[in-house]
Amino acid sequence: MDRLKGIIKKEFYHIFRDKRTLLILFGIPIVQIVLFGFAISTEIKEVKVALLNQSKEVSSHQLVNKILSTSYFKVDEILENEEAINTSFKKGRIKAAIVIPPHFEEDILKNKEAKVQIICDASDPNTGTQIGAFLEGQIQSFLYENAQKTFGSSPPIQINTEIQMRYNPELKSAYTFVPGLITIILMLICTMMTSIAITREIETGTMEVLLASPMHPSIIILGKVIPYLALSFSIAVFILFLGKFVFGVPILAHFGLITFEILLYCLVVLALGIFISTVAKTQQLALMISLFALFLPTMLLSGFIFPIHNMPLPLQMVTKVIPATYFNIIIKALMLKGATISEILKETLVLAGMFVVLVGVSIKRFNIRLG
Amino acid sequence: MEKIIESTELTKTFGDFTAVNKITFDVKKGEIFGFLGANGAGKSTAMRMLTGLLSPTSGAATVAGYDVFTEQEKIKKNIGYMSQKFSLYNDLTLMENITFYGGIYGLSNTQIKERGEKLIERLDLGNIKKKLLKEVPLGWKQKIAFSVATLHNPKVVFLDEPTGGVDPITRRQFWEMIYEKADQGMTVFVTTHYMDEAEYCHRISMMVHGEIHGYGTPKELKKEFNAQNMDEVFIHLARGDQYNLK
Amino acid sequence: MKRFKFILQKEFKQIFRDKGMLPIIFLMPIMQLMVLSFAATFDVHNINMEIIDKDQSSLSQQLISKYASSSYFNILQNTPYDADNGESLQTGEAVIILEIPQDFEKNIIHHQPTQLSAKVDAIDGMSAGVSVNYAQSIIRDFQDNYLQEKGLLLKNGLKINISNLNWYNNSLNYKFYMVPGLLVLLVSMIGIFLTSMNIVKEKEIGTIEQLNVTPITKAEFIIGKLFPFWCIGMFVLSLGLSIAKLVFDIPIQGPLSIVFAFAMIYLLVVLGLGLIISTLSDTQQQSMFIAWFFMIVFVLLSGLFTPIENMPGWAQDLTLLNPVRYFIEIMRNVLLKGASWADVKMNFFIIGIYGIIINALAVLLYRKTN
Numbered sequence: 001m002d003r004l005k006g007i008i009k010k011e012f013y014h015i016f017r018d019k020r021t022l023l024i025l026f027g028i029p030i031v032q033i034v035l036f037g038f039a040i041s042t043e044i045k046e047v048k049v050a051l052l053n054q055s056k057e058v059s060s061h062q063l064v065n066k067i068l069s070t071s072y073f074k075v076d077e078i079l080e081n082e083e084a085i086n087t088s089f090k091k092g093r094i095k096a097a098i099v100i101p102p103h104f105e106e107d108i109l110k111n112k113e114a115k116v117q118i119i120c121d122a123s124d125p126n127t128g129t130q131i132g133a134f135l136e137g138q139i140q141s142f143l144y145e146n147a148q149k150t151f152g153s154s155p156p157i158q159i160n161t162e163i164q165m166r167y168n169p170e171l172k173s174a175y176t177f178v179p180g181l182i183t184i185i186l187m188l189i190c191t192m193m194t195s196i197a198i199t200r201e202i203e204t205g206t207m208e209v210l211l212a213s214p215m216h217p218s219i220i221i222l223g224k225v226i227p228y229l230a231l232s233f234s235i236a237v238f239i240l241f242l243g244k245f246v247f248g249v250p251i252l253a254h255f256g257l258i259t260f261e262i263l264l265y266c267l268v269v270l271a272l273g274i275f276i277s278t279v280a281k282t283q284q285l286a287l288m289i290s291l292f293a294l295f296l297p298t299m300l301l302s303g304f305i306f307p308i309h310n311m312p313l314p315l316q317m318v319t320k321v322i323p324a325t326y327f328n329i330i331i332k333a334l335m336l337k338g339a340t341i342s343e344i345l346k347e348t349l350v351l352a353g354m355f356v357v358l359v360g361v362s363i364k365r366f367n368i369r370l371g
Numbered sequence: 372m373e374k375i376i377e378s379t380e381l382t383k384t385f386g387d388f389t390a391v392n393k394i395t396f397d398v399k400k401g402e403i404f405g406f407l408g409a410n411g412a413g414k415s416t417a418m419r420m421l422t423g424l425l426s427p428t429s430g431a432a433t434v435a436g437y438d439v440f441t442e443q444e445k446i447k448k449n450i451g452y453m454s455q456k457f458s459l460y461n462d463l464t465l466m467e468n469i470t471f472y473g474g475i476y477g478l479s480n481t482q483i484k485e486r487g488e489k490l491i492e493r494l495d496l497g498n499i500k501k502k503l504l505k506e507v508p509l510g511w512k513q514k515i516a517f518s519v520a521t522l523h524n525p526k527v528v529f530l531d532e533p534t535g536g537v538d539p540i541t542r543r544q545f546w547e548m549i550y551e552k553a554d555q556g557m558t559v560f561v562t563t564h565y566m567d568e569a570e571y572c573h574r575i576s577m578m579v580h581g582e583i584h585g586y587g588t589p590k591e592l593k594k595e596f597n598a599q600n601m602d603e604v605f606i607h608l609a610r611g612d613q614y615n616l617k
Numbered sequence: 618m619k620r621f622k623f624i625l626q627k628e629f630k631q632i633f634r635d636k637g638m639l640p641i642i643f644l645m646p647i648m649q650l651m652v653l654s655f656a657a658t659f660d661v662h663n664i665n666m667e668i669i670d671k672d673q674s675s676l677s678q679q680l681i682s683k684y685a686s687s688s689y690f691n692i693l694q695n696t697p698y699d700a701d702n703g704e705s706l707q708t709g710e711a712v713i714i715l716e717i718p719q720d721f722e723k724n725i726i727h728h729q730p731t732q733l734s735a736k737v738d739a740i741d742g743m744s745a746g747v748s749v750n751y752a753q754s755i756i757r758d759f760q761d762n763y764l765q766e767k768g769l770l771l772k773n774g775l776k777i778n779i780s781n782l783n784w785y786n787n788s789l790n791y792k793f794y795m796v797p798g799l800l801v802l803l804v805s806m807i808g809i810f811l812t813s814m815n816i817v818k819e820k821e822i823g824t825i826e827q828l829n830v831t832p833i834t835k836a837e838f839i840i841g842k843l844f845p846f847w848c849i850g851m852f853v854l855s856l857g858l859s860i861a862k863l864v865f866d867i868p869i870q871g872p873l874s875i876v877f878a879f880a881m882i883y884l885l886v887v888l889g890l891g892l893i894i895s896t897l898s899d900t901q902q903q904s905m906f907i908a909w910f911f912m913i914v915f916v917l918l919s920g921l922f923t924p925i926e927n928m929p930g931w932a933q934d935l936t937l938l939n940p941v942r943y944f945i946e947i948m949r950n951v952l953l954k955g956a957s958w959a960d961v962k963m964n965f966f967i968i969g970i971y972g973i974i975i976n977a978l979a980v981l982l983y984r985k986t987n
Contacts, residue, residue: 018899018900018902018903020898020899020903020906020907021902021903021906024906024907024909024910025906027910028906028909028910028913031910031913031914032913032917035914035917035918035932036917038929038932045927046926047926048926087960089784089785089954090950090954090955090956090957090960091956091960092946092950092954092956092960095926115780116780117780117782118780118781118782119782119784120781120782120783120784121784121785121954122783122784122785122786122787122789123785123786123793123794123949123953123954124786124794124924125783125786125789125790125791125793125794126659126747126791127924128783128786128789129783129789130750132781132783133750135781136781161732161733161734161735161752161753161756162732162733162734162735163734163735163737163749164734164735164736164737165737165739165745166703166706166736166737166738166739167738167739167740168739168740168742168745169739170742171739171742171743171745171746172742173742173743175739175740175741175742176740176741176742176743188909192905193902196901196902196905200902280637281637282637283901283902284638284814284818284901285637285638285641287810287814287901287902287905288638288641288645288810289641291806291810291905291909292641292645292646292649292806293645296649296653296806297649297652297653300653300656300657301653301656305657305922306656306657306658306659307661307741307744309663309664309665309712310658310659310661310662310663311655311656311658312655315652315655315656318652329709332740333709336740337707337740339707343707343708419987422830423830423985423986424826424829424830424985424986424987425986425987426986426987443985443986444832444834444985447830447831447832447985448832450830451830452826452827452830454823454826454827456822456823456826457823458822458823458824458826458827459824459827460627460631460824461822462630462631462634462635463627463630463631463634467627467630470623470626471623471624471626471627472827472831473623474619474620474622474623474626475620475623475624475828475831475832475833476831476832477619477620477832503634529830
């Protein structure tokens with residue numbers, strides 16, 4: 001036990017001596033929370049549009065006024081001819097263009113039927129179509145108001161939908177990114193830091209000194225891992241607090257259960273870090289593997305940014321081997337839905353299974369490497 | 372004889388700590404100058420100032436006629452350096468290391484080839500020419516590092532504890548190489564804490580706690596401190612230092 | 618400049634000799650591009666939906682079949698009564714529970730208002746919003762169809778035919794948008810991480826001191842360190858663009874020469890930044906974390922995943938300092954919109970200034986003498 005304590009102490013010295021890394025470890029969650037919380041928004045507002053009004057008569061102005069009556073749109077440029085549309089898009093300033101043809105007024109008065117063209121920059125299809133739909137909606141309500149003015153009648157049938165946004169009624173993005181951030185950051189610290197800490201000892205030769213001591217290798221590894229476990233756990237708690245008190249993200253489930261699940265996930269990713277260190281010979285390689293094989297896929301495939309059900313089937317299968325996928329489900333269910341253990345039992349068991357497999361494989365590889 | 376290194380009251384402080392305190396000495400051309408002292412006495416710091424790796428705090432010094440305060444890059448053109456840590460590239464072969472350092476010192480391709488081959492022949496390393504240096508034993512590596520550091524025929528070569536962790540036979544061979552270079556007119560500035568090696572030097576300075584406490588030929592020093600060998604001189608000085616501390 | 622050649626030679630040898638790193642440098646980014654491009658999509662489809670049809674009428678059946686035939690929705694369950702009171706939302710099986718009330722058909726026939734209710738798992742606010750939009754558009758469709766069938770459309774009202782055109786990505790293929798952006802991300806990551814570990818690695822093994830006593834100039838040193846990674850960056854970019862074209866069929870509307878010309882300067886910025894990080898770090902681990910920190914901020918403020926226009930003003934101003942933003946903009950504008958040199962000259966101007974500042978700093982901060 002004393003030996004274990006010794007190693008743990010030594011590892012803590014390593015961690016706390018390197019002030020810059022420590023600063024960054026706590027700095028990353030803060031910066032990410034600020035950026036995600038305040039800067040990153042998927043809400044569309046003040047979209048810059050260009051206007052090509054070839055009619056310039058009363059009804060076209062009425063239509064334009066109606067379209068611009070919301071805060072969604074802002075005219076950035078008044079165009080003179082059709083060629084200008086393309087140029088304006090290419091400069092990348094506007095997201096949509098509205099074209100009203102020359103005989104708009106006449107068409108409306110005589111034929112009761114006119115044309116309007118909406119051109120969206122669909123290079124980003126989501127934003128493009130959303131803007132298109134908004135613009136269309138504005139034109140529709142222009143017509144509707146017009147009809148009401150003229151006929152004073154309401155439409156013959158009315159189907160309303162009462163929508164209840166569960167768990168996140170105000171659609172705050174903090175509700176997704178706070179749990180997601182815990183998932184990602186824990187992965188980063190546990191996996192990257194441990195894999196580097198172990199390969200560094202192998203690279204500098206101090207590992208041999210440790211292994212030559214009367215300590216069992218598992219004690220050495222345990223001693224190296226426990227400080228990172230403690231560090232990760234404190235960072236997880238730190239993020240939970242930031243989420244709760246800065247963004248009001250609820251923490252509904254029992255505290256004990258949350259602690260248990262966080263520790264379980266930490267163990268899985270720590271085991272992953274140990275496994276990487278049994279594969280990589282140099283720190284650089286360990287870093288690159290952690291980064292490319294883990295970090296990007298975790299961020300993109302765990303459901304943190306992109307919903308898993310949108311992915312093609314083979315990729316959905318890939319997401320199933322990523323520990324973060326399960327923890328992401330667990331932590332969201334715990335924080336936001338107040339889930340009980342029975343509701344997340346399956347995910348918990350999968351994580352536990354992953355832990356056992358990773359530890360088993362690592363021990364085997366570690367022995368081969370030493371023998 | 373021409374003085375190639377001249378130091379007057381050269382000083383380096385790090386905050387409150389004075390690592391090197393007003394050292395004054397000179398080294399003549401073609402001399403093997405031993406820079407002795409216990410671990411932490413300030414040898415490496417002094418050497419790092421002379422090689423232009425570290426800016427001095429005060430005093431004055433020139434190396435090969437250039438000022439260590441202002442002409443560090445000119446000094447670097449005229450010296451060779453072999454650090455305590457083995458610092459050739461382990462993931463390059465012998466010849467690749469030679470090509471790299473030769474190139475950096477501005478040797479032409481033919482010069483690199485000629486001198487490289489001479490070096491390999493001199494050290495009898497033909498069979499490991501194409502091997503990565505990480506596969507070469509330490510004793511050989513030290514000799515290789517020395518040869519590479521002198522490849523461009525610098526006026527002075529600085530050696531920082533060059534024989535640490537090396538067996539007695541290799542050490543002997545190493546000193547033979549040093550003498551060879553000195554005979555060709557190269558000045559050798561060497562730090563060591565092996566006192567038998569001190570006897571090989573033409574002149575030595577003995578550093579204690581950042582200051583030079585002994586300075587002269589081995590013979591003069593032995594006489595001055597009434598000692599049989601350099602070991603005794605060293606112990607005398609080091610102990611004196613302990614008295615000073617008390 | 619002759620010395621420069623020898624540094625290059627050495628760096629290239631070291632890179633190509635490291636058998637562990639090679640596949641990571643060349644294969645990994647390509648694999649990631651191939652795989653992650655499929656993952657990085659906000660295209661919403663297959664939304665799991667549970668329907669509680671309390672009406673069990675032919676009109677409610679019509680509505681349900683509209684949902685069933687839409688690719689946006691995947692109907693898990695269709696029950697006549699509310700059996701589990703939202704349990705499927707709690708377990709995460711369903712994302713939407715739509716409830717059709719009793720008298721749905723009766724109310725519609727008698728021109729009375731009728732009310733559906735939808736419970737949505739809104740944890741992911743963005744997806745929830747999109748799902749609700751789709752759900753409502755199906756209801757609107759249903760309503761329009763019904764009116765048309767019964768001849769109840771307003772006959773004398775105004776009509777405006779709206780032609781809604783989706784320029785630059787007519788097929789609304791999300792990959793067209795993401796692949797160029799992801800490629801920028803991957804090239805930047807490779808560049809910044811490799812360079813940020815390079816100098817500090819020589820510090821750790823001690824060879825940097827040996828270099829510092831040589832007459833090599835600081836500029837020669839920095840350029841010699843930078844150039845090999847610059848080549849790697851350009852190579853990975855070319856490879857990535859070929860894959861974008863061959864595998865994902867990304868349109869290339871504008872001149873590729875713009876992309877390459879920009880990349881040449883852009884890489885200098887990224888690599889210079891990596892070298893600065895490396896110069897200022899004490900250990901590889903430290904430099905890695907600092908590089909990672911920068912990368913995260915760069916990515917989040919680049920407009921890669923979320924449009925810059927949606928950010929608050931101060932965040933939009935911050936993106937102006939982000940080199941990644943400019944490259945992503947160039948990639949998307951040139952590839953998808955066919956932007957010309959004149960359209961993007963501002964980006965060139967900014968990245969050029971950036972390149973000069975960063976690399977001057979890299980040379981200045983690198984110290985041969987402490």
